[in-house]
Amino acid sequence: MKFCPNCGNKLKENDSKCPKCGFELSKAKLQDNKLDGVKQKFNLKNIDLKNFDLRKNGSKTDKVNVQQFFGQHKKIVWAICALIVIILIYTQVYVPHVVNSALENNGFTSAKGYKVNVNRMHKIITLKSNYAHEKQFNEQLRANGFDTRQLPVENQMSNVAHELAGRTLGTWTIKMSTGEDLHTGNGKFGSFWVFKGTKETKRFQTTPVGRQCRNEYLERQREQADDEAQQQKDDLIGAGAIGFMLGAL
Known part of the structure; x- marks a missing residue:
């Protein structure tokens, strides 16, 4: 018994078209021949192309492919997972521990009066x-005459820089900043000392403000030396005058 492929109506053996919907059976035969050609060309003999559900069969195929991939590349998948875990432990646990340890070892803590801001991303x-x-x-700068000698705080920052360079990846930048000028107090100056990696890239002593402080210090020293020389000269003149008067008597 035959059925119409368009509406499902029962057909007689010698019907050339469906008496209910008028569908021509010769078109259905031509469509079947085309499907058979596609199945033969792409080796799809076991697949019913008429009732093929692309969404259902595709999802099943994708699932099988994923399972096959994990089965065939199990070592690679586990290696990638392990690498991700290592990266997370390094960035979220190890690096913060090393940074905090280096800062504490060199006295840069809130208990010592410092405000510390750590940007691990940059x-x-x-x-x-x-x-x-x-x-x-x-x-300390005054005691050094505002020359280029290092201050203890620079040595502390250098210790932190070397410790981070030796125990972590990448290049760290360490800045020492204050709210006002060290010498004059005339507003914000920015960063006074900066280390990039293990190299000190900025020093207050060599900035224009630092050199100005040095020049002012030297000028005061010269003025003080001139005043002392003049005082000695005046003392000698006074002593000579007293000696002359005593000799005249």
Whole structure:
């Protein structure tokens, strides 16, 4: 018994078209021949192209392909997963521990009066000192005559830079900044000392403000020396005058 491929109506053996919907059976035969040609060309003998559900069969195929991929590349998949875990442990656990340890070992903590900001994404550490530190820096610079000798804080920053360079990947930048000028107090100056990697790239002592402080210090020293020389000269003149008067008597 035959059925119409268009509406499903029962057909007689000698019907050339469906008496219900008028579908010509010769078209159905031509369509079957085309499907058979496609199946033969692409080796799809076991697939019913008439009732093929692309979404259903595609999902099943994708699932099988994923399972096959994991089965065939199990070692590679596990290696990738392990690498991701290692990266997460390094960035979220190891690096913060190393940074905090280096800062604490060199006295850059809130307990010591420093405000510390760590940007792990860009590898930048910003240290902000308080008024007591600024006063101490200023006294140390004065004691050095505002020359280019290193201050203890620079040695501390250098220690942090070398420790991070030796224990982490990439190049870290460490900045020491304060809210006002160390010498004059005339507003913000920015970063006074900067380390990139293990190299000190900025020093207050060599900035225009630092050189101005040096020149002012030297000028005061010259003025003081001139005043002392004049005082000695005046003392000698006074002593000579007294001696002359005593001799005249």
